[in-house]
Amino acid sequence: MPKKILIALFSLLAVSVIGPSPAQAQAPDFCWNVSPFGNILKLRFLAVGSAPVRFLISGVDDVFSDNSIEGGASPGVNEPGTLRIGFRDNAIAGGGTEIECNVVISLADGNGTYACWRDIFHDGLISGPFVFIPGCTGVPGVPTGPDMRTAR
Amino acid sequence: MLKRTLVMVCALLAASALVSSAGADTCWQLSPRGNMVKLRFLPVGPAPFRFLITGVEDVFTDRAVNGSASFGFHEPNTLRLGFTDYAIDPANTSHLECNASVVLATGNGTWTCWIDVMGTSASGDFVLVPGCVGVPGIVTGPDLATVR
Numbered sequence: 584m585p586k587k588i589l590i591a592l593f594s595l596l597a598v599s600v601i602g603p604s605p606a607q608a609q610a611p612d613f614c615w616n617v618s619p620f621g622n623i624l625k626l627r628f629l630a631v632g633s634a635p636v637r638f639l640i641s642g643v644d645d646v647f648s649d650n651s652i653e654g655g656a657s658p659g660v661n662e663p664g665t666l667r668i669g670f671r672d673n674a675i676a677g678g679g680t681e682i683e684c685n686v687v688i689s690l691a692d693g694n695g696t697y698a699c700w701r702d703i704f705h706d707g708l709i710s711g712p713f714v715f716i717p718g719c720t721g722v723p724g725v726p727t728g729p730d731m732r733t734a735r
Numbered sequence: 736m737l738k739r740t741l742v743m744v745c746a747l748l749a750a751s752a753l754v755s756s757a758g759a760d761t762c763w764q765l766s767p768r769g770n771m772v773k774l775r776f777l778p779v780g781p782a783p784f785r786f787l788i789t790g791v792e793d794v795f796t797d798r799a800v801n802g803s804a805s806f807g808f809h810e811p812n813t814l815r816l817g818f819t820d821y822a823i824d825p826a827n828t829s830h831l832e833c834n835a836s837v838v839l840a841t842g843n844g845t846w847t848c849w850i851d852v853m854g855t856s857a858s859g860d861f862v863l864v865p866g867c868v869g870v871p872g873i874v875t876g877p878d879l880a881t882v883r
Binding site: 629631632633635637638639640653654655656657659660661662665667668669670671683684685687698700702708 | 758759760775776777787788789790791793795796797798799800801819820821822823829830870871
Protein backbone atom coordinates (compact mmCIF):
# COMPACT_ATOMS: atom_id res chain seq x y z
CA MET A 584 0.00 0.00 0.00
CA PRO A 585 2.79 2.50 0.73
CA LYS A 586 3.90 2.02 -2.85
CA LYS A 587 0.47 3.06 -4.10
CA ILE A 588 0.52 6.12 -1.90
CA LEU A 589 3.93 7.00 -3.15
CA ILE A 590 2.76 6.69 -6.73
CA ALA A 591 -0.31 8.82 -6.06
CA LEU A 592 1.57 11.60 -4.39
CA PHE A 593 4.38 11.67 -6.87
CA SER A 594 1.85 11.57 -9.68
CA LEU A 595 0.36 14.66 -8.13
CA LEU A 596 3.73 16.34 -8.16
CA ALA A 597 4.46 15.09 -11.66
CA VAL A 598 1.24 16.59 -12.95
CA SER A 599 2.30 19.96 -11.65
CA VAL A 600 5.60 19.72 -13.43
CA ILE A 601 3.85 18.94 -16.68
CA GLY A 602 1.51 21.86 -16.14
CA PRO A 603 -2.20 22.38 -15.64
CA SER A 604 -4.41 20.15 -17.78
CA PRO A 605 -8.10 19.37 -18.05
CA ALA A 606 -7.45 16.10 -16.23
CA GLN A 607 -6.64 18.04 -13.10
CA ALA A 608 -10.18 19.32 -12.93
CA GLN A 609 -11.23 15.72 -12.40
CA ALA A 610 -8.60 14.98 -9.81
CA PRO A 611 -9.72 12.83 -6.92
CA ASP A 612 -9.70 13.88 -3.32
CA PHE A 613 -6.76 12.95 -1.14
CA CYS A 614 -7.99 12.19 2.35
CA TRP A 615 -6.46 12.38 5.78
CA ASN A 616 -7.76 11.68 9.27
CA VAL A 617 -6.93 14.28 11.88
CA SER A 618 -6.13 11.67 14.51
CA PRO A 619 -7.26 11.11 17.24
CA PHE A 620 -10.29 13.11 16.15
CA GLY A 621 -12.86 11.66 13.78
CA ASN A 622 -12.63 14.37 11.17
CA ILE A 623 -11.57 13.38 7.68
CA LEU A 624 -10.24 16.11 5.45
CA LYS A 625 -10.73 15.59 1.73
CA LEU A 626 -8.37 17.85 -0.11
CA ARG A 627 -8.10 18.48 -3.83
CA PHE A 628 -4.93 20.00 -5.23
CA LEU A 629 -4.70 22.43 -8.12
CA ALA A 630 -1.18 22.86 -9.43
CA VAL A 631 -0.34 26.45 -10.29
CA GLY A 632 2.55 27.11 -12.66
CA SER A 633 5.60 24.97 -13.14
CA ALA A 634 8.40 23.73 -10.92
CA PRO A 635 8.95 24.28 -8.07
CA VAL A 636 5.39 23.13 -7.58
CA ARG A 637 2.78 25.11 -5.73
CA PHE A 638 -0.77 24.01 -5.08
CA LEU A 639 -4.05 25.67 -4.27
CA ILE A 640 -6.25 23.51 -2.09
CA SER A 641 -9.99 23.17 -2.16
CA GLY A 642 -11.62 20.61 0.06
CA VAL A 643 -14.28 19.50 2.46
CA ASP A 644 -14.59 18.21 6.01
CA ASP A 645 -17.94 16.44 6.05
CA VAL A 646 -17.85 13.60 8.55
CA PHE A 647 -19.83 15.58 11.09
CA SER A 648 -21.15 18.46 9.03
CA ASP A 649 -20.38 20.07 5.69
CA ASN A 650 -17.45 22.42 6.08
CA SER A 651 -15.47 23.91 3.21
CA ILE A 652 -11.69 24.13 3.19
CA GLU A 653 -9.23 26.27 1.29
CA GLY A 654 -5.47 26.63 1.47
CA GLY A 655 -2.15 26.04 -0.20
CA ALA A 656 0.70 23.55 -0.32
CA SER A 657 4.28 23.30 -1.47
CA PRO A 658 7.19 20.89 -1.09
CA GLY A 659 9.52 21.45 1.82
CA VAL A 660 12.83 23.11 1.11
CA ASN A 661 14.19 23.07 4.63
CA GLU A 662 12.80 19.55 5.03
CA PRO A 663 13.11 17.88 1.63
CA GLY A 664 10.80 14.96 0.93
CA THR A 665 7.88 16.61 2.68
CA LEU A 666 4.80 18.47 1.52
CA ARG A 667 3.83 21.50 3.60
CA ILE A 668 0.12 22.22 3.77
CA GLY A 669 -1.71 25.16 5.26
CA PHE A 670 -5.48 25.49 5.17
CA ARG A 671 -8.56 26.91 6.76
CA ASP A 672 -11.44 24.66 7.74
CA ASN A 673 -14.45 26.92 7.67
CA ALA A 674 -16.16 25.05 10.44
CA ILE A 675 -17.88 27.36 12.87
CA ALA A 676 -16.29 26.34 16.13
CA GLY A 677 -17.31 27.31 19.64
CA GLY A 678 -16.67 30.99 20.13
CA GLY A 679 -17.55 31.91 16.59
CA THR A 680 -14.31 31.24 14.81
CA GLU A 681 -12.83 28.85 12.31
CA ILE A 682 -10.13 26.17 12.45
CA GLU A 683 -6.77 26.68 10.81
CA CYS A 684 -4.14 24.05 10.28
CA ASN A 685 -0.49 23.64 9.45
CA VAL A 686 0.51 20.18 8.26
CA VAL A 687 3.67 18.36 7.26
CA ILE A 688 3.41 15.08 5.38
CA SER A 689 6.10 12.73 4.22
CA LEU A 690 6.03 12.06 0.50
CA ALA A 691 7.34 8.58 1.23
CA ASP A 692 4.14 7.32 2.83
CA GLY A 693 1.62 10.17 2.80
CA ASN A 694 1.44 10.37 6.59
CA GLY A 695 2.51 13.26 8.73
CA THR A 696 1.62 15.56 11.60
CA TYR A 697 -0.78 18.44 12.04
CA ALA A 698 -1.25 21.42 14.28
CA CYS A 699 -4.67 23.06 14.23
CA TRP A 700 -6.02 25.95 16.20
CA ARG A 701 -9.07 28.07 16.64
CA ASP A 702 -7.92 31.52 15.87
CA ILE A 703 -7.83 33.88 18.88
CA PHE A 704 -8.38 31.11 21.45
CA HIS A 705 -5.26 30.33 23.40
CA ASP A 706 -6.55 26.91 24.28
CA GLY A 707 -7.08 26.05 20.66
CA LEU A 708 -3.85 24.44 19.58
CA ILE A 709 -4.19 20.73 18.97
CA SER A 710 -1.85 18.39 17.18
CA GLY A 711 -1.39 14.75 16.27
CA PRO A 712 -0.80 12.31 13.44
CA PHE A 713 -2.16 13.27 10.02
CA VAL A 714 -3.12 9.84 8.75
CA PHE A 715 -3.40 9.25 5.03
CA ILE A 716 -6.54 7.34 3.96
CA PRO A 717 -6.00 5.57 0.65
CA GLY A 718 -8.88 5.23 -1.77
CA CYS A 719 -10.99 8.02 -0.40
CA THR A 720 -14.30 8.03 -2.22
CA GLY A 721 -15.70 11.32 -1.07
CA VAL A 722 -18.41 9.99 1.21
CA PRO A 723 -18.36 11.28 4.77
CA GLY A 724 -16.92 8.09 6.22
CA VAL A 725 -17.32 6.53 9.63
CA PRO A 726 -16.38 8.73 12.59
CA THR A 727 -13.49 7.21 14.51
CA GLY A 728 -13.33 9.89 17.17
CA PRO A 729 -14.86 13.18 18.32
CA ASP A 730 -15.28 16.31 16.21
CA MET A 731 -12.24 18.54 16.54
CA ARG A 732 -14.49 21.57 16.34
CA THR A 733 -16.01 20.84 19.70
CA ALA A 734 -13.78 18.33 21.50
CA ARG A 735 -10.62 19.77 22.93
CA MET B 736 -8.72 59.74 -22.26
CA LEU B 737 -5.71 58.59 -24.23
CA LYS B 738 -3.47 59.13 -21.23
CA ARG B 739 -5.80 57.15 -19.01
CA THR B 740 -5.85 54.32 -21.50
CA LEU B 741 -2.09 54.35 -21.72
CA VAL B 742 -1.80 54.27 -17.95
CA MET B 743 -4.20 51.34 -17.79
CA VAL B 744 -2.33 49.44 -20.48
CA CYS B 745 0.97 50.06 -18.75
CA ALA B 746 -0.53 48.91 -15.46
CA LEU B 747 -1.79 45.71 -17.00
CA LEU B 748 1.52 45.03 -18.67
CA ALA B 749 3.35 45.66 -15.43
CA ALA B 750 0.92 43.44 -13.60
CA SER B 751 1.26 40.64 -16.08
CA ALA B 752 5.03 40.85 -15.68
CA LEU B 753 4.64 40.65 -11.92
CA VAL B 754 2.06 37.95 -11.71
CA SER B 755 2.89 35.70 -14.62
CA SER B 756 0.34 32.92 -14.87
CA ALA B 757 3.01 30.87 -16.59
CA GLY B 758 4.23 29.99 -13.25
CA ALA B 759 7.44 31.25 -11.76
CA ASP B 760 7.35 32.52 -8.22
CA THR B 761 7.36 36.24 -7.72
CA CYS B 762 9.24 37.02 -4.53
CA TRP B 763 9.17 39.82 -2.02
CA GLN B 764 11.11 40.42 1.15
CA LEU B 765 9.24 41.72 4.18
CA SER B 766 11.89 44.24 5.06
CA PRO B 767 13.44 44.70 7.58
CA ARG B 768 12.60 41.10 8.48
CA GLY B 769 14.45 38.28 6.77
CA ASN B 770 11.28 36.58 5.57
CA MET B 771 10.75 36.19 1.87
CA VAL B 772 7.34 35.28 0.48
CA LYS B 773 7.34 33.46 -2.84
CA LEU B 774 3.94 33.91 -4.37
CA ARG B 775 2.33 32.42 -7.42
CA PHE B 776 -0.76 33.95 -8.96
CA LEU B 777 -3.70 32.24 -10.65
CA PRO B 778 -5.93 34.60 -12.65
CA VAL B 779 -9.64 34.00 -12.08
CA GLY B 780 -12.21 35.14 -14.59
CA PRO B 781 -12.22 38.15 -16.92
CA ALA B 782 -11.47 41.80 -16.13
CA PRO B 783 -11.41 43.33 -13.60
CA PHE B 784 -8.66 40.89 -12.76
CA ARG B 785 -8.63 38.84 -9.61
CA PHE B 786 -5.95 36.41 -8.58
CA LEU B 787 -5.76 33.49 -6.22
CA ILE B 788 -2.38 33.23 -4.51
CA THR B 789 -0.52 30.12 -3.50
CA GLY B 790 3.00 30.33 -2.19
CA VAL B 791 5.63 29.50 0.31
CA GLU B 792 7.71 31.25 2.94
CA ASP B 793 10.73 29.08 3.51
CA VAL B 794 13.71 31.18 4.55
CA PHE B 795 13.40 30.01 8.15
CA THR B 796 11.08 27.02 7.91
CA ASP B 797 8.66 25.65 5.34
CA ARG B 798 5.37 27.51 5.58
CA ALA B 799 2.46 27.44 3.16
CA VAL B 800 0.88 30.70 2.05
CA ASN B 801 -2.43 31.36 0.35
CA GLY B 802 -4.55 34.38 -0.40
CA SER B 803 -5.79 36.61 -3.17
CA ALA B 804 -4.92 39.79 -5.05
CA SER B 805 -6.62 42.44 -7.13
CA PHE B 806 -5.88 45.84 -8.60
CA GLY B 807 -6.32 48.95 -6.53
CA PHE B 808 -9.46 50.96 -7.14
CA HIS B 809 -8.90 53.77 -4.66
CA GLU B 810 -5.21 53.66 -5.46
CA PRO B 811 -4.92 52.94 -9.19
CA ASN B 812 -1.79 51.27 -10.52
CA THR B 813 -1.32 49.25 -7.38
CA LEU B 814 -1.84 45.56 -6.75
CA ARG B 815 -3.44 44.75 -3.42
CA LEU B 816 -2.52 41.46 -1.83
CA GLY B 817 -3.97 39.68 1.18
CA PHE B 818 -2.65 36.35 2.36
CA THR B 819 -2.31 33.95 5.24
CA ASP B 820 1.10 32.68 6.24
CA TYR B 821 0.62 29.42 8.10
CA ALA B 822 3.50 30.02 10.45
CA ILE B 823 2.55 28.56 13.79
CA ASP B 824 2.91 30.92 16.69
CA PRO B 825 2.49 28.58 19.68
CA ALA B 826 2.56 31.45 22.15
CA ASN B 827 -0.58 32.87 20.66
CA THR B 828 -1.92 29.79 18.88
CA SER B 829 -2.34 31.78 15.75
CA HIS B 830 -0.80 32.48 12.39
CA LEU B 831 0.26 35.51 10.42
CA GLU B 832 -2.02 37.46 8.15
CA CYS B 833 -0.75 40.09 5.78
CA ASN B 834 -1.96 42.95 3.66
CA ALA B 835 0.40 44.32 1.03
CA SER B 836 0.20 47.04 -1.59
CA VAL B 837 2.53 46.89 -4.57
CA VAL B 838 3.22 49.71 -7.02
CA LEU B 839 2.94 48.22 -10.49
CA ALA B 840 5.59 50.51 -11.90
CA THR B 841 8.34 49.12 -9.68
CA GLY B 842 7.02 45.98 -8.03
CA ASN B 843 7.86 47.40 -4.61
CA GLY B 844 5.41 48.41 -1.94
CA THR B 845 4.54 48.15 1.72
CA TRP B 846 3.28 45.37 3.97
CA THR B 847 1.44 45.00 7.22
CA CYS B 848 1.24 41.65 8.97
CA TRP B 849 -0.40 40.74 12.23
CA ILE B 850 -1.26 37.92 14.54
CA ASP B 851 -4.98 37.89 14.19
CA VAL B 852 -6.78 39.79 16.97
CA MET B 853 -3.71 39.90 19.18
CA GLY B 854 -3.01 43.50 18.31
CA THR B 855 0.61 42.77 17.54
CA SER B 856 1.20 43.95 14.04
CA ALA B 857 4.28 44.92 12.11
CA SER B 858 4.89 46.69 8.84
CA GLY B 859 7.62 47.74 6.48
CA ASP B 860 8.78 47.76 2.90
CA PHE B 861 7.60 45.01 0.58
CA VAL B 862 10.69 44.68 -1.59
CA LEU B 863 10.53 42.87 -4.92
CA VAL B 864 13.29 40.28 -5.24
CA PRO B 865 14.01 39.84 -8.96
CA GLY B 866 14.99 36.45 -10.28
CA CYS B 867 13.67 34.46 -7.38
CA VAL B 868 14.52 30.84 -7.96
CA GLY B 869 12.71 29.14 -5.11
CA VAL B 870 15.61 28.39 -2.81
CA PRO B 871 15.32 29.70 0.75
CA GLY B 872 17.72 32.56 0.16
CA ILE B 873 20.08 34.35 2.52
CA VAL B 874 18.77 35.44 5.89
CA THR B 875 18.98 39.22 6.09
CA GLY B 876 16.95 39.81 9.25
CA PRO B 877 14.89 38.16 12.01
CA ASP B 878 11.89 35.89 11.51
CA LEU B 879 8.61 37.76 11.41
CA ALA B 880 6.92 34.79 13.06
CA THR B 881 8.84 35.28 16.28
CA VAL B 882 10.23 38.83 16.26
CA ARG B 883 7.83 41.73 16.20
